[in-house]
Amino acid sequence: MKPETGKASGIETAILTDGNMRVSVLNYGAITQGWWYKNEPLILGFDDPNEYLTDARYLGAMVGRVANRISGAKFDLEGASFGLNANEGKNTLHGGDDGLSKQSWELEQIAENEVFLSYVSRDGESGFPGNIRFEVRICLQGPRLAYSITAQPDRPTPISIAQHNYYTLGAAEGVDEHKLKLASNWYLEIDDQGIPSGRVLATKENGLDFSTPNTIGSASEGIDHFFCFDRDRDPKAPVAELTSPSGLALTVYSDQPGAQVYSGYKLTKPRRASRGVCIEPSGYPNAPNISSFPSIIYTPENPYRQELILEVSEE
Template sequence: MPDNWTTWGDTAEGASYGGLTLQNEYIRAVVTNAGASLVSLESPDRSGEWKNIVVTAHEREDYLTNPSFLGATAGRFANRIARGEFELDGTKYNLAINNGPNHLHGGEVSFAHQIWQLLSPSRESVTFRLVSPDGDEGYPGELTVELTYQLKGRELVLNYSATTDAPTILNLTNHTYWNLAGAGRIDDQLLQISADRVLENDSDVLPTGTILDVAGTPWDFRTPKPIGKDLSETDGGYDSCFLISGANGSLRTAAIASDPASGRTMEVLTTEPGIQLYTANHFDGTQASAGWEQHTSFCLECQHLPDSPNNPEFETEFGSTTLRPGETYRQTTVHRFGIS
């Protein structure tokens, strides 16, 4: 192992897990093969003070169970699938139910809760690989996934790829919780989202199938505004999928966040059609939320639309989530850090 790798321990099954430090002039990050997760990321503010700006678990072993998906890779299918059911090529599949009556982020033992193989580690990049067997959490086909974390100047670049030996569905995202101040509530941090439209949710945070215009609603982030400005007008906080403007599959700006107090900025670019804004609504100060309270961080999860397999109109407009043998799934998401 390279000298920037630290072994943290072994799982009950005997698999070794640990953290790898990636560092350049602008960014210091730690990633772990437990869930292919981003553990911490430090960047300087306008006065040169370095601070961790992501929510980090209290204990290293927390990344083995990680109920809040801190920094984790969610999959096979990120976000929700209604009743844990979908049909593919005339066959109905039943997935693990782990979020009320529905399936969330790949199930009870999702990609976030598995030990990934470590490939090609270096000072500024690493690739993680996971082979998900046929029937894993109910999904068909053996799936091979690779995720590369790479530092490029002021950017943290995430490149995903996957192949399968049988038709399956796939939707991957990173579930990092951000706070550009490093602590405290996020009310005064600014957010802009490149989206004119957002999915309407039902009471289970599943899409109803209706696409809403954001104009004149609390979900209007087309120009920068404090995250807390309209927070009280939502149902306990934001947990919505915004439809990113621009051509699907092209790398484009999805969101820009900033902290006026520290001067830190973060631009998120992605090839995905959607971005889920989640304001840590379930955080309650317990170990599951790393001691953080409600609305002290936010997720910007770049992904395909939730419950797409059960909403054919989503697949028509925004691209299919079905992956077949001979095809390669690819996704790129970039976090670009700066100082204002």
């Protein structure tokens, strides 16, 4: 099946359908442009694909090579120092200005409900070492949307990918009243630039307890933190559950050690603050610079893999 192509930019679009669900995927940034259940929008997105070319909020994008932040836009590996593109102050965010979310991927629609994307990131892109072939397979089997992500490097290099949907679950008024539950009792302490210090703090002691369902708006200062999933959790159990007052619910399954949760409280025009919430399973942020964090270094013999499954239900 040949994807559709946008007229102005050459951006390709693939539409996945299964039952009462529909998903739109772009080759630019491997972006999930839209996801609908009975025509209710489940995520934020732009109708015009060209708007993603200037989007600074990573709506629906596949972000990396290393998702989240790397302090000082640098890290050391095997005795060598690597300077990265600093695209957020002095730090690197979501792989820098030439990250995966800013690239044109090869896109092949292999079934009505499935699409395959690939991209080869060259050695030195945004300062990162090694050539890497990234592959993403997106499959819609209503009520589930599954992302299978792999990355094959030709030398040791850091890799940590996050899928960056902003979930709304059909709520036009925002997500403050959505209830969130996480398989987590701990989160990473951060400084005023969002950089982890290396300390792991208890959620219950700091107003970020979502071990039982709690409204997103209960976090008075907003949520933009990395939550560490419980290490002894059942690997088949959900890592996150999000419930909307609309009656729609999202269950997230992941094999990653934690997730950045962002309540969208800093969103600005054309979006309203707290219009959508991100739940981004990935490796620990700034891991290349903090030895106590789980390693995100992958090699030709040990390539990167991630499985993310999103399931929607209706109460």
